[in-house]
Amino acid sequence: MEQKTFFIKTFGCQMNERDSEIMAQSLAGYGFIEGMDMYAADLVILNTCSIRAKAEQKVMSLLGYLRKFKEKRPDMQICVAGCVAQQEGARIIERMPHVNLVIGTQNIYDLGALLEKSVSQGSQVVTGLKNDYDIPRFLPEIALPENSFSATSPALSSRFRKFVTIMQGCNNYCTYCVVPYTRGREVSRKVKDIVDEVKVLVNSGIKEITLLGQNVNSYGKTNQVDPSNAKYAFADLLKDVSEISGLARLRFTTSNPKDLTDELMRCFRDIKNLCAQFHLPVQAGSDRTLQRMNRKYTVAQYLEKVDKLHEYCPEIALTTDVIVGFPGETDEDFAETMNLLETVRFHGSFSFKYSDRPGTRASQFEDKVAEHVKSERLALFQKRQDEISIERNREYLGKVKKVMIEENDTTGAKGRTETNHIVHFTEPLSSAPGDIVNARIFFAGQHSLQGKIENQH
Ligand code: 5AD
Numbered sequence: 001m002e003q004k005t006f007f008i009k010t011f012g013c014q015m016n017e018r019d020s021e022i023m024a025q026s027l028a029g030y031g032f033i034e035g036m037d038m039y040a041a042d043l044v045i046l047n048t049c050s051i052r053a054k055a056e057q058k059v060m061s062l063l064g065y066l067r068k069f070k071e072k073r074p075d076m077q078i079c080v081a082g083c084v085a086q087q088e089g090a091r092i093i094e095r096m097p098h099v100n101l102v103i104g105t106q107n108i109y110d111l112g113a114l115l116e117k118s119v120s121q122g123s124q125v126v127t128g129l130k131n132d133y134d135i136p137r138f139l140p141e142i143a144l145p146e147n148s149f150s151a152t153s154p155a156l157s158s159r160f161r162k163f164v165t166i167m168q169g170c171n172n173y174c175t176y177c178v179v180p181y182t183r184g185r186e187v188s189r190k191v192k193d194i195v196d197e198v199k200v201l202v203n204s205g206i207k208e209i210t211l212l213g214q215n216v217n218s219y220g221k222t223n224q225v226d227p228s229n230a231k232y233a234f235a236d237l238l239k240d241v242s243e244i245s246g247l248a249r250l251r252f253t254t255s256n257p258k259d260l261t262d263e264l265m266r267c268f269r270d271i272k273n274l275c276a277q278f279h280l281p282v283q284a285g286s287d288r289t290l291q292r293m294n295r296k297y298t299v300a301q302y303l304e305k306v307d308k309l310h311e312y313c314p315e316i317a318l319t320t321d322v323i324v325g326f327p328g329e330t331d332e333d334f335a336e337t338m339n340l341l342e343t344v345r346f347h348g349s350f351s352f353k354y355s356d357r358p359g360t361r362a363s364q365f366e367d368k369v370a371e372h373v374k375s376e377r378l379a380l381f382q383k384r385q386d387e388i389s390i391e392r393n394r395e396y397l398g399k400v401k402k403v404m405i406e407e408n409d410t411t412g413a414k415g416r417t418e419t420n421h422i423v424h425f426t427e428p429l430s431s432a433p434g435d436i437v438n439a440r441i442f443f444a445g446q447h448s449l450q451g452k453i454e455n456q457h
């Protein structure tokens with residue numbers, strides 16, 4: 001009998017990518033194999049994001065498009081997972097009756113059983129969100145063949161870089177943000193489960209791990225993660241994971257500046273394999289806006305942390321997230337965000353127009369900024385950031401950087417620096433993917449660098 005195929009389309013953040021990987025692995029246990037064509041698959045899963053309205057609209061239009069394929073092949077199963085599933089639940093099936101399963105963010109571990117139930121009993125909606133949720137232990141099975149490519153998650157098909165979830169949910173309630181409603185309360189995984197998972201990965205050849213959580217700085221605060229140490233914190237976890245033998249590079253994301261401790265910042269100085277790269281979302285450069293966003297820090301406090309980080313790790317590359325056009329943001333407030341950009345000179349940033357999200361406090365604020373003003377501000381911000389990114393990249397010209405090779409074929413090679421900059425090589429290298437080489441940077445573009453191998457003697 002022919003095996004059934006699945007195709008997972010992932011939207012949104014790395015947390016969703018990791019969840020897609022977990023779903024893909026569990027489907028293997030139900031006799032599915034991964035297909036390369038979404039429209040020909042027996043099972044299509046859309047793992048969705050609802051952080052901004054646009055992300056959600058994309059999902060709805062793709063679901064509408066899939067209806068035609070399902071009419072031709074009624075056996076095709078369609079599943080909606082992730083944050084839109086969590087938030088919209090049964091409303092998805094009301095609008096899109098051809099959907100077989102709506103599965104919430106904490107329910108993906110039951111995917112196989114729920115799919116079977118949807119075949120025997122009709123469409124299912126399972127979106128329970130528990131406050132005392134215990135993230136299941138999920139030891140990765142990474143039997144990825146040589147040169148394998150996962151359409152589910154190209155970023156995760158790497159044989160030497162992986163994400164490991166260390167916590168889920170968020171308790172911060174930034175007024176614009178939907179995450180506390182889609183991912184629930186903050187829960188941290190047990191130290192032992194995380195360390196075991198990283199060891200399995202490293203033993204199978206993984207060289208680089210990124211620890212994932214919505215707010216990693218508060219790891220271990222809402223539930224005890226180490227039975228023998230009630231004070232175990234994120235900096236302890238970083239140290240413990242960094243010492244796993246064979247792990248070449250360690251990263252983490254994401255951090256809320258309000259909880260960034262000196263101890264954690266010192267890790268960038270003290271932990272040798274912790275990469276000199278830090279994503280520290282600031283969101284706005286005006287204290288008034290930050291307060292209305294409920295961010296619980298001021299611009300001055302943010303800048304103080306940036307200075308400390310540079311002191312502990314001079315080569316650190318900082319990136320950030322910014323929202324423009326938050327309700328009530330004046331021209332003066334926005335000018336302060338532009339000033340912050342000049343002060344910090346981020347290596348890169350992700351910037352977004354404020355988008356109303358259902359259930360959030362900011363969606364009730366009355367002084368909304370006009371769409372054309374948001375667009376103008378975003379364009380100004382992004383133009384200046386692009387210029388700064390190139391200027392920052394040019395600082396690497398002539399320098400020798402350690403690059404972990406990711407791809408290498410007859411046309412050339414590609415890898416990443418510790419600072420997370422992509423480096424292209426125009427000639428094929430003798431090194432294998434996963435190797436770390438010394439490269440002298442001779443060209444700096446907007447999004448990447450070019451390098452040549454530097455002989456070590
Ligand atoms: N509107 C626009 N951007 C948002 N983000 C989060 N919520 C919203 C929203 N309602 C941005 C923040 C966050 C990033 C992941 O998405 O900058 O850090």
Ligand code: SF4
Pocket residue numbers: 011012013014015016048049050051082083178179182183
């Ligand atoms: Fe999108 Fe946030 Fe959900 Fe990630 S956690 S998928 S960014 S809404």
